[in-house]
Amino acid sequence: MTTTARQKPGRARSGETSSVRTLERGLTVLLALKELRRAPLSVLARQVNLSASTTYRLLETLRQHGFVEWDEPSGVYSVGLRAYQVGLAFTERNNLISSAHPEMEALVGDLNETVNLAVLYGSEAVYVHQVEGRQLMRMFAHLGDNAPLHASGVGKVLLAWRPEGDVRQKLGDGPFPAYTTHSITTLAALLRELAQVREQGYSVDDEERELGVRCVAVPVRDHTRQVVASLSVSAPTSRFGRDQIAEVAGRMNRAAEQVSIRLGWG
Known part of the structure; x- marks a missing residue:
């Protein structure tokens, strides 16, 4: 009689x-x-x-399944249609994006600047939706791009209403990378900034990520009253002066409130 050795629970085969x-x-x-x-x-x-x-074997498998495309004349790879379809499934099921889109369209109509929607993912902010402005020179991020939490308007909003311990866990004790001379690089300075964001209800990226670019971001809440996303508007400093920040932030907060109501807040 032969016996078959049973695999121990929790141990994967090679x-x-x-x-x-x-x-x-x-x-x-x-x-x-x-x-x-x-x-x-x-x-x-x-x-x-x-x-x-x-890498070639992995790319070839991804290409065969439509997740990667290869341009033979140039020998260059790019993301394929199947990957887009997977991302589209996320967009279609995500109530946040459908709730935010009408208000983002309205903001673009009022401000004539590109509006972004970002969420927290790990230790970064990720842009998940965008409505482009109509200016010849527009400030925009690619969908799926990441933004540093300490040096972006959306990042600071997504951190501001979280416990200090959570902020430390996500970013560490610093120093943080400096993208420009205006970037916040210490934990103490960031915590002071986050307190100000909570007090005024919006955050400002004043050339902290890129010189010549100013951004205002506001929080979006869900039915639990937690901040689940951030709406932002970015523009060249030549078009977006500091004297306009409070007015723009007020308009954006009204839009964010409508999105939050659709998500069950209130």
């Missing part, structure tokens, strides 16, 4: 472990391609710290 590792690497390659937008094999391999042969 083949399963290999498959999971391959999946993780494939997702890493796809995320890198999202950041780079378009890139040849050699650049992608360096970005993900894998050999060219391994």
Whole structure:
């Protein structure tokens, strides 16, 4: 009589472990391609710290399933249609985006500047929706782009109503990266800034991420009264003076309140 050894609970077979590792690497390659937008094999391999042969095999699998596209004449890879379809499924099921879109359209009509919607993801803010302004020179972020929490209007709003311990957990004790000479780089200065954001009800990115760009962001709340997103407007400082901040913030807070009501706040 033969006996079959049973696998111990919780222990993955070696083949399963290999498959999971391959999946993780494939997702890493796809995320890198999202950041780079378009890139040849050699650049992608360096970005993900894998050999060219391994990166190629992962890309080929992703290409066969439609998540990656390859332009043969240039040898450049880009994100494929299937990845867009997956992202679209998130958009369609997300009540936040559908609730925010009409107010974002109205803000663009009033302010004639691009309006963004961002949420907290880990230790970064991520832009999940956008309505572009009509100015010839527009300030906008690509959907899916990340913004540093300490050096962006949306980031500071998403942090401001969270406990101090949570802020420390997400950002550490500093120093934080300086993108310009205006960037906040210490935890103490950031905590003071967040207290001011709570007091006035909006945050300002005054050339902290990019020189010549000013941004105002406001909180969006859900039925639990928690801040779940941030609406922001960015514009060149030549079009968006400091004397306009309070008026713009007031208009944006009225829009954010309507979004929050749709989400059950009130």
